[in-house]
Amino acid sequence: MLRTARLCLLVQLLAIFCLAAPSPDPLQPKEEVQVCKDAGQYGGRLVVGLRAEPKTLNPVTAEDAVSREVIGGLMADLVHINRSTQQSEPALAKSWKVSADGLTYTLKLRRGIRFSDGQPFDADDVIFSWAVYTDEKIASPQRDLLILDGKPIQVTKLDPYTVRFTLTRPYAAAERLFDSLAILPRHILDKPYRNGQFLQQWSLNTPASQIVGLGPFRLKQYLPGQRVVLERNPYYWKADAPKRRLPYLDELVFVFAGNEDARLMQFEAGETDVVNRLSAQNYSLLARQSGGLQLDDLGPSTEYNFLLFNLNELNSSHVPEIERKQAWFRDLGFRQAVSAAIDRESIVRLAYGGRGTPLWGNVSPGNKLWVDASLPHPQRSVDSARQLLKSAGFSWNATGNLLDPGGQPVEFSIIVASSNSQRMEMATIIQDDLSKLGMQVNVVPLEFRALLQRVFQNYNYEATILGLGGGDADPNAEMNVWVSNGSTHLWHQGEAHPATAWEAELDRLMNRQMLTLNYKRRKRLYDQVQQIIAANLPMVFLATPDVLVAAKPGVGNFHPAVLEPTTLWNVDQLYLRRGAEMARSR
Amino acid sequence: MKSYVARRLARAVLLLFAVSVLCFLLTRLAPGSFFDEIRLNPQISPQTIAALQARYGLDEPLPLRYGRWARSVARGDFGFSIAYNTPVAQLMWAPAKHTLLLGGVAMLLCWLISIPLAVWSAAYERSWFDRGVSALTSLFISIPEIVLALALLAFAMRSHALPVGGMTSVGFDELTAWGKAVDIARHMLAPVVILVLVGTPVIVRHLRASVAEVLHAPFVEAARGCGIGGARLLFRHVLPAAANPAISLFGLSLAALLSGSLLVEVVTGWPGLGPLILDATLARDLDVVVAAAMLGAAMMIVGNFAADLLLLAADPRIRTGSPDAG
Amino acid sequence: MNSQPSAPATPPPLLRVQELAKTYIRRGSFTQPGARVQAVKGVSFSIEAGSTLGLAGSSGCGKSTVARCIGRIERPDEGKILFDGHNLAALSFRELRPFRPAIQMVFQDAATAMNPSFSAADIIAEPLLIQGIGTAEERAGRVRQAMQEAGLPAEWSGRAAHDFSGGQRQRLTLARALVLKPKLLVLDEPLTGLDVSTRAQIANLLLAVQAAHGIAYLFISHDLFLLGHLADRIAVMSEGQLVEEGPTSQIMARPQHAETRKLLAASGRQLAPAGAGR
Ligand SMILES: Nc1ncnc2c1ncn2[C@@H]1O[C@H](COP(=O)(O)OP(=O)(O)O)[C@@H](O)[C@H]1O
Numbered sequence A: 001m002l003r004t005a006r007l008c009l010l011v012q013l014l015a016i017f018c019l020a021a022p023s024p025d026p027l028q029p030k031e032e033v034q035v036c037k038d039a040g041q042y043g044g045r046l047v048v049g050l051r052a053e054p055k056t057l058n059p060v061t062a063e064d065a066v067s068r069e070v071i072g073g074l075m076a077d078l079v080h081i082n083r084s085t086q087q088s089e090p091a092l093a094k095s096w097k098v099s100a101d102g103l104t105y106t107l108k109l110r111r112g113i114r115f116s117d118g119q120p121f122d123a124d125d126v127i128f129s130w131a132v133y134t135d136e137k138i139a140s141p142q143r144d145l146l147i148l149d150g151k152p153i154q155v156t157k158l159d160p161y162t163v164r165f166t167l168t169r170p171y172a173a174a175e176r177l178f179d180s181l182a183i184l185p186r187h188i189l190d191k192p193y194r195n196g197q198f199l200q201q202w203s204l205n206t207p208a209s210q211i212v213g214l215g216p217f218r219l220k221q222y223l224p225g226q227r228v229v230l231e232r233n234p235y236y237w238k239a240d241a242p243k244r245r246l247p248y249l250d251e252l253v254f255v256f257a258g259n260e261d262a263r264l265m266q267f268e269a270g271e272t273d274v275v276n277r278l279s280a281q282n283y284s285l286l287a288r289q290s291g292g293l294q295l296d297d298l299g300p301s302t303e304y305n306f307l308l309f310n311l312n313e314l315n316s317s318h319v320p321e322i323e324r325k326q327a328w329f330r331d332l333g334f335r336q337a338v339s340a341a342i343d344r345e346s347i348v349r350l351a352y353g354g355r356g357t358p359l360w361g362n363v364s365p366g367n368k369l370w371v372d373a374s375l376p377h378p379q380r381s382v383d384s385a386r387q388l389l390k391s392a393g394f395s396w397n398a399t400g401n402l403l404d405p406g407g408q409p410v411e412f413s414i415i416v417a418s419s420n421s422q423r424m425e426m427a428t429i430i431q432d433d434l435s436k437l438g439m440q441v442n443v444v445p446l447e448f449r450a451l452l453q454r455v456f457q458n459y460n461y462e463a464t465i466l467g468l469g470g471g472d473a474d475p476n477a478e479m480n481v482w483v484s485n486g487s488t489h490l491w492h493q494g495e496a497h498p499a500t501a502w503e504a505e506l507d508r509l510m511n512r513q514m515l516t517l518n519y520k521r522r523k524r525l526y527d528q529v530q531q532i533i534a535a536n537l538p539m540v541f542l543a544t545p546d547v548l549v550a551a552k553p554g555v556g557n558f559h560p561a562v563l564e565p566t567t568l569w570n571v572d573q574l575y576l577r578r579g580a581e582m583a584r585s586r
Numbered sequence B: 001m002k003s004y005v006a007r008r009l010a011r012a013v014l015l016l017f018a019v020s021v022l023c024f025l026l027t028r029l030a031p032g033s034f035f036d037e038i039r040l041n042p043q044i045s046p047q048t049i050a051a052l053q054a055r056y057g058l059d060e061p062l063p064l065r066y067g068r069w070a071r072s073v074a075r076g077d078f079g080f081s082i083a084y085n086t087p088v089a090q091l092m093w094a095p096a097k098h099t100l101l102l103g104g105v106a107m108l109l110c111w112l113i114s115i116p117l118a119v120w121s122a123a124y125e126r127s128w129f130d131r132g133v134s135a136l137t138s139l140f141i142s143i144p145e146i147v148l149a150l151a152l153l154a155f156a157m158r159s160h161a162l163p164v165g166g167m168t169s170v171g172f173d174e175l176t177a178w179g180k181a182v183d184i185a186r187h188m189l190a191p192v193v194i195l196v197l198v199g200t201p202v203i204v205r206h207l208r209a210s211v212a213e214v215l216h217a218p219f220v221e222a223a224r225g226c227g228i229g230g231a232r233l234l235f236r237h238v239l240p241a242a243a244n245p246a247i248s249l250f251g252l253s254l255a256a257l258l259s260g261s262l263l264v265e266v267v268t269g270w271p272g273l274g275p276l277i278l279d280a281t282l283a284r285d286l287d288v289v290v291a292a293a294m295l296g297a298a299m300m301i302v303g304n305f306a307a308d309l310l311l312l313a314a315d316p317r318i319r320t321g322s323p324d325a326g
Numbered sequence C: 001m002n003s004q005p006s007a008p009a010t011p012p013p014l015l016r017v018q019e020l021a022k023t024y025i026r027r028g029s030f031t032q033p034g035a036r037v038q039a040v041k042g043v044s045f046s047i048e049a050g051s052t053l054g055l056a057g058s059s060g061c062g063k064s065t066v067a068r069c070i071g072r073i074e075r076p077d078e079g080k081i082l083f084d085g086h087n088l089a090a091l092s093f094r095e096l097r098p099f100r101p102a103i104q105m106v107f108q109d110a111a112t113a114m115n116p117s118f119s120a121a122d123i124i125a126e127p128l129l130i131q132g133i134g135t136a137e138e139r140a141g142r143v144r145q146a147m148q149e150a151g152l153p154a155e156w157s158g159r160a161a162h163d164f165s166g167g168q169r170q171r172l173t174l175a176r177a178l179v180l181k182p183k184l185l186v187l188d189e190p191l192t193g194l195d196v197s198t199r200a201q202i203a204n205l206l207l208a209v210q211a212a213h214g215i216a217y218l219f220i221s222h223d224l225f226l227l228g229h230l231a232d233r234i235a236v237m238s239e240g241q242l243v244e245e246g247p248t249s250q251i252m253a254r255p256q257h258a259e260t261r262k263l264l265a266a267s268g269r270q271l272a273p274a275g276a277g278r
């Protein structure tokens, strides 16, 4: 058995060396390639473990993170956010100019570059892509980003390599909108689009040759339930320091494993080269192994987890019990007391194995550009919590149970996604902490979709633990969480008018920052937002996990970043050190 | 005979219809819908979500949705997967083949192992071999398959002897034909072993009991009196006479071909229907779930029918419907 | 056909059974050890070629055990079974094979004595196959012949045993026994359970077969009256032992042992006149 296995590996190894990957096309003088600082070695195959199977390869309709991660290897955008610096950078647009009023963006496109099928790229592809993304009938999940005040951002072609985008009003850091908007090949997709067939394009069953992009790789093979194999795009528009065309890798392979433990096992068994989103427990498992793995604790992520009370306007006949309890939830003193009593350090220690950071506001320290570092981090204090409750009119009976001003015992339930072990852990810690205030808290595990239905549709819950963030680090991405009529205004959905004065102030500040182009002034506005949120606690912020990743020792230029895709954001520059292939086989 | 088949067929269609209505209703009654999760994304507006829901008809009343679903079944699409934006039939084809491969191999091995084990332990009743077999079968019947699966997986992980999940290695296409077969076999080993360990004891138990009973029948003595003994007696005379319960069991394993291995597939990462159905259930990609349930029901019908036909072929007492048929 | 006691130079008997004994151990449970049942003890008799020995006795006295020891379905604990000069009791299953064709058995319940999943032709041909006799064609011929001798139409060869009536089934087991051209047929209550007219038909058939082929019979029955018609000599068993043995006329006319008298009374008929019938 072992012998055949070894033989099998040997055959595989030989095969890897005579792999017929497309070799990079030599750089042409007219081609305006982007030159990177790093250097590496050509060849090899990088295998990455994904937590699910991608659902589509159509960048316009894809809505799940896994599909987007695979599509990220196939496609390119006009302007790209550098995941490491969190700043925007030129991509297919080699430069852009913003008019003084902030209403027009003029982008210069790279000349002489080609799609993965060798066809040239120019302004028509941009115009076409924009038409598709903003098409109401396509209903792309990214469309809403491109609509300001109900009108799509307009684009005009000035010449084959210059396009101008026109906004109806100033929009801060509008160039960030271009990030992850894949530029589509007009020569392939125009016809199906005009025939109303666009939605059926680029499913997983589409022949590889028909899926064409500007990304570092192109599709080679999809095996249902097993893997997606990408091969080098020989026409990719980036080069390394010695002016050689990127990417270095012959192949980029995504394999799927349903749960994190299986992904870890695959990594340990040498079947994958890179793992993302490790839990603290698995991270320390890997850390205990020798063998020179590249293990990175990248520090706090941009995700924020919070305890949310139901402050929605309820139809009283529907859930009278909840409506009664909302009197407590609406009381700021109550929320502050809860926040003061929660032991965030324990949450970090127990839910995240110490690899996380407590939060007192909505912006994680992982969001380097926007976090308000001056926000207070009060120590946990049961005493001050009791004080707060007392001044809010709460009292305690002889057995130490908390009674509301009306003399009713304080008792409520937290619904939690049963599949999320960290949030389950948080809920039990909170349950324990609040029992010290005499509150009776029940933890109710629910299947995730069932939970979301209650949070978004029938408001049939008292409190829940959720997480947000993790996307673009810019405040604009969070608009709909904080403006009172936003679709993700979780604690009070569908407010026609701001329900409170501080919510009105949040609306004003969020809209102001969106129109402000200067970073410093924007930052001041957003700091104010963070302070108001921290003071009024529409959500009781808990903690953010660290971003934990690992790679084989042989993976070169491995510079993981907090923003998604953590490890693959520079996949065009990743390479396998020579000899790494040999090491893998042992 | 023809009318018998026609009657069975009509009953099967009726049953499938009932199952489809039931599944359809039950799945749609489950809380949550496919688009709930993207509501958490602050960058997608409720209007966009509403447009997406309308595209897949999620906003229509149930009877209308059932009608649409039934038409798609008639077209051979078996519904439409929202997640994959593709007809369910197209989506389930490849995983179903993988499940069939796994289930088929496991079933074959189960029977190849069970028959001799059962026959010999019945033939050497109360010998050490028989006692050993019955102790082992009791043991494996009482262990839940999930425990078996996890134990085997832990072993595979520790020893690194087996690949973790999947059906083929990444470099599969570059292997020789023999190498490919070995590669698939290595990937299949863990799930097949689990399925065989779970399936074999049940078959051995039933078969051993019926063989032991037949071994005491007068016709076996008569055969011995003719000088028939050993393997020929066991496999040519006793086994066919003891086959009826085994054939019914065989029908069941046929019925379970596409559904018996789902859990094991999920645990071991075999790219079959198991992971697909689990994902679809969690994501509320309901047509996939309904199609899977229908497939299970159809296999049940096919399995039972096949068992009945086999019984008919194997047992002359049933074939002629003699009054003293036992 | 009657053996002549006074005939000179008597050939050795076809079968000689000496001091046969067999003890069964009843299947016990986990707590109770199995009980020992001595089914047969010290039974001796012999059968001349071509003659019929009737073995009578009440139910449970050990008749079938004797039959099964002779047919070597059972291995006797003690005693000898001398057949053609060989002691069958001492031979192993494998060593017995060449002797099997010569001794064949017919059982009481024909329905259970045949494999339910076999066709008539398969049932009859199986002994030939085991003995490795003939080509497929020759075997088919012998099957047809055996069926004919047993009074069954050859067209029924494809039918399953269960498609035959009770009497026909007994003919089928007879055909299976005859196909190997045996010298001794052990018939263990072959007529019990059949209706009166069928019994007569089968009994006549047995007589005809014996007349045609000169086969010796060990005919077991609890019905002495019937044996009186069919047997040359009669042996009577009681509680595992042989209590009386002699020519039919003598046993019928002057039963010595109480068991014999009881059996005669039980067959519900008057004593047959001496020497009657045969
Ligand atoms: N296989 C067996 N195991 C145990 N006891 C048996 C077995 N076969 C027969 N016996 C016992 O041996 C005795 C004789 O049985 P048997 O020879 O069948 O009697 P008969 O045929 O005269 O009715 C009976 O008491 C019976 O219970």
Ligand SMILES: [Mg+2]
Binding pocket: C060, C063, C064, C065
């Ligand atoms: Mg008897």
